[in-house]
Amino acid sequence: MVYIGIDLGTTYSCVSVMENGKPKAIHHDNGKNIVPSVVAYGAEILVGNDALNSNTDLSNVLYDSKRLLGWEFLHNLPNAETRQLWTFNVATRDKCAGYVLNKGTPDERFLKPEEVSAEILKYLKIYAEKYLNQKVTGVVVTVPALFQESQKAATEKAIELAELELKGLLHEPNAAAIAYNANHQLGNSKLLVFDFGGGTLDVSILEMVGNNVDVMAVTGDIHLGGQDVDGRIMKYALTEFKKSSNYDIDKRLRLIKKLREKCREAKEFLSNNIEETNIFMEINDEVNLKVPLTKSQLNRLCSDLFTKAIQQVDSALNTAQMKKEDINFVILVGGSTRISRIRELLTAKFGSDKIKLDLNPDEIVSHGAAIFANAIEVSIYN
Structure with missing residues (x-):
């Protein structure tokens, strides 16, 4: 009998358990503690890196399910820029925005985003049970603080489809605060949690009183994340490439997929104290894409x-009727907080002493979910 905590992310997901009184993220076959939130539907259903590396028809390799959860109509989705670079097919059916598998064939079928998210949850559950060598009986899953009721309901449906027993949905900033407090015993303090992930931004101001978390303000953008940065880099790379070549990349899904990976790599290089890199992609024996990208160009593009x-930070401070000087700690959550410009802007506003970088931004939310899940489990069985 054990409960686990899951951070169901747009780009990556993570599962954590309590071990010797501390949260631990569980590694997967690739040795990493995070798994790409990608599902491939072919002869079998593959998740994570297996999905990315599969030979499945690319239009049946699905991602961004978190961005689609709970939306009735595609035209209501605000992430138009990202949608132009999707390699899968989408549609609205019966007031549900979702995916179309095998479009235009006798095997065509519609998949709701919660069905895709359920496969990611099943995968995480399997690895948790392998690691623990026992059955998982309950789960706490994190969601963005600004998720609407329809999005939460769709998340709950995904959990049900994954045959997991939901013990609670926990807002991602609260989970981060719980994890950070468990590590540092913050005492009575005011925290600003800047949660910038692959698909969403949450900015929350929380007050810690002992081990209790009081929410003072929540702002953000549920369609702003690292994938939007990737999309800007992709558009720039394509524009620059077309200045010297007539080769049409846009309609070739495997090249778009490969370019997305190369642009994400370029972003990550420039987030690691590197000032310039090349977006390089082999196309065929005669044509290659090679586009230089500097950190300053990236900052201008985005x-x-x-x-x-x-601006969401300022909005949160205004909502809480606080000044930046009132914040004791700024906790960075989500892989996109590694972007140098984001850290520079936050440091300029709050000062370097308040910016907390010592916990892994990819794992801290699932750690908080595991701590919360364990507290529920202890209260039930003791």
């Missing part, structure tokens, strides 16, 4: 996205 993100 300046409006970064500005929007920091």
Whole structure:
């Protein structure tokens, strides 16, 4: 009998358990503690890196399910830029935005995003049970603080489809605060949690009183994340490539998939104190894509996205009727907080002493979910 905590992310997901009184993220076959939130539907259903590396028809390799959860109509989705670069097919059917597998064939079928999310949850459950060598009986799953009721309901449906017993949905910033407090015993303090993931931004101001978390303000953007940065880089790379080549990449799904990976790699290089890199992709024996990208160019390409993100910080402070000086700690959550410009803007606003970087931003939310799940389990069985 054991409960686990899951961070069901747009780009990556993570599962954690309690071990010797501390949360531990569980590694997978690739040796990493996070798994790509990708599902491939072919002869069998594959999840994570297996899905990314599969030979399945690319239009049946599905991602971004978190961004589709709970939406009735595609035209209501605000992430138009990202949608133009999707390699799968989408549609609205029976007031549900979802995926179309095997489009235009006798095997065509519609998949709701919660069905895709359920496969990711099943995968995480299997690895948790392998690691623990016992059955998982309950789960706490995290969601963005700004998720609407329809999005929460769709998440709950995904959990049900994964045959997991839901013990609670926990807001991602609260989970981060719980994990950070468990590590550092923050005492009575005011925290700003800047949660910038692959698909969503949450900015929350929380007050810690002992081990209790009081929410003072929540702002953010449920369609702003690292994937939007990737999309800007992709559009830039395609534009630059077309200046010197007539080769049409846009309609070739495998090349778009490969370019997405190369652009994400370029972003990550520039987030690691590297000032310049090349987006390089072999196309065929005669044609290659090679586009230089500097950190300053990246900042210009995404300046409006970064500005929007920091504006949410000001919005949260205004909602809480607080000044930046009132914040004791700024906790960075989500892989996109590794972007240098984001850290520069937050440091300029709050000062370097308040910015907390010592916990892994990819794992901290699932750690908090595991701590919360364990507290529920202890209260029930003791």
